[in-house]
Amino acid sequence: MADTIKIRATLEGEITTVKAQIIHVMETGLFKNRTTGELIPAHFIQEVTCAHNGKVLLSAEWGIAVSKNPYIAFSFSGGKKGDAIKLTWLDNQGGTDSIETTIG
Amino acid sequence: MTNPARRSFLRGILAVSVWGLLMALPRMAAAAWPAGAFRHKTVPGALKELLGNANLTTAPDEVKLTVTDLAENGAVVPITIESRLANVDSIIIFVDKNPSALVARFNLAPNVRPFIKTNIKMAETSHVIAVAKSGDKLYSTKKKVKVVLNGCGG
Numbered sequence: 001m002a003d004t005i006k007i008r009a010t011l012e013g014e015i016t017t018v019k020a021q022i023i024h025v026m027e028t029g030l031f032k033n034r035t036t037g038e039l040i041p042a043h044f045i046q047e048v049t050c051a052h053n054g055k056v057l058l059s060a061e062w063g064i065a066v067s068k069n070p071y072i073a074f075s076f077s078g079g080k081k082g083d084a085i086k087l088t089w090l091d092n093q094g095g096t097d098s099i100e101t102t103i104g
Numbered sequence: 105m106t107n108p109a110r111r112s113f114l115r116g117i118l119a120v121s122v123w124g125l126l127m128a129l130p131r132m133a134a135a136a137w138p139a140g141a142f143r144h145k146t147v148p149g150a151l152k153e154l155l156g157n158a159n160l161t162t163a164p165d166e167v168k169l170t171v172t173d174l175a176e177n178g179a180v181v182p183i184t185i186e187s188r189l190a191n192v193d194s195i196i197i198f199v200d201k202n203p204s205a206l207v208a209r210f211n212l213a214p215n216v217r218p219f220i221k222t223n224i225k226m227a228e229t230s231h232v233i234a235v236a237k238s239g240d241k242l243y244s245t246k247k248k249v250k251v252v253l254n255g256c257g258g
Contacts, residue, residue, distance in 0.1 A: 015217070028225075030203060046137045057213045063142040065199060065207040067180045067223035076216040 005099040009085045016079030016103050018050060018057075020087055021071045028064040045070060047090045052076065053083050079103050142206050147198045147233055150206040151242070154196070160235065163189075163243040169234040171247055178226040178251040185220050187236040187243070192218035194237045201230030226251045 007020040022045065029042025048060040048070075057076050079085075081103050088098035144150035151158040170184040185195050195218065197207040207224050218236055226232075226249060233246040 028203075055213070057216050058210060060208060060210045061137055062208045063204055063206055065202050065204070065225045067225055071221075071223050073221035074210070074212075074216060075219055076213070078215045 004097045005087060005089070007085065007087055007099050007101050009079070009101055009103045011079055011081055011103050014077050015075050016052075016077070016083075016085075017073065017075040018085060018087075019071075019073045020050075021069060022048075022089055022097075023069055024089070024091065026064070026066060026068045026070060030064070043091060043093055043095075045089045045091045048072070048087065049089075050074075050085065050087045052079060052085055054086075138209075142204050144205055145203070147200050147205045150198065150204070151196075151235075154206065154209065155237070155242070157240070157242065160233075160242050160244040162245070163236075164245045167234055167236045167243050167245040169232065169245045169247050171232050171249055173248075174250045174252070175226060176252050178228070178254045180223050181226050181232075181249065181251075182223050183221070183232060183234075185218075185234040185236070187218035189218060189236055189238050189243060191238045192236045193239070195220050196235040196237065197222075197224060198233040198235070199224065199226050199230055200233060202227045227254050 004023045005020060009016055009018045024045055025043055027040055027043040029039065031040050032038065033040055042064060044064050045062050049056060050058045058074055083103045084100060085103060086098060086100045090096045138154055141150045141154040144153055148158040166187055166189050168186045171181060175181045192212060194209055194211045196209045198205045199207055210220050229250045231246045231248050233244055235242050235244045
């Protein structure tokens with residue numbers, strides 16, 4: 001399943017640009033629930049990996065200060081139309097998801 | 105000439121260090137996410153913990169940071185970091201007055217361009233610091249961003 005990720009990889013000239021948005025609360029653990037007054041536990045993505053034909057392009061380590069529903073864009077050389085791009089995320093509560101697309 | 109006492113001493117050291125290595129392995133595997141660095145309140149503290157080095161070379165021409173001067177909403181501050189340096193292996197983002205200064209690190213393969221675009225949270229008016237790491241050297245640019253509505257709670 002990959003309901004949490006939208007991704008697009010487009011080739012322009014020699015450069016492939018990857019744009020992705022992940023649906024995630026990115027809860028800091030610093031906010032209080034307004035009704036109960038209790039702290040809302042931290043729940044945020046810690047690791048994001050993106051691979052091209054199985055080879056890691058980008059690996060990111062995130063803290064609580066990446067915005068809710070994180071967006072990321074980056075670009076690389078050596079990609080061809082139809083190549084596989086896979087993005088995976090892992091959060092601090094063991095949640096994970098991944099998606100695969102092809103360069104268009 | 106071999107001294108039996110010395111041999112057995114050396115064997116002892118070897119056994120201890122192999123044991124130590126085995127004990128350390130699972131912890132190394134589990135410690136992929138740098139929890140210690142994310143706990144630091146200051147940029148130098150987090151950098152030292154992350155890389156063992158906090159010597160930043162100010163390089164506004166080599167590391168280009170695009171971010172607004174005035175953020176209405178600190179919960180979503182779009183930023184772009186771009187560099188013309190060669191061999192940038194990671195891009196690191198800090199906000200110096202956030203509860204934890206380190207925002208994110210992006211490790212890049214050699215064929216990935218030194219360019220990252222993302223959205224970050226800012227707790228209050230402070231500096232955004234972008235660092236590009238090339239080999240052992242750290243190049244940085246900072247920019248002050250005024251925040252109207254805080255994005256980190258409290």
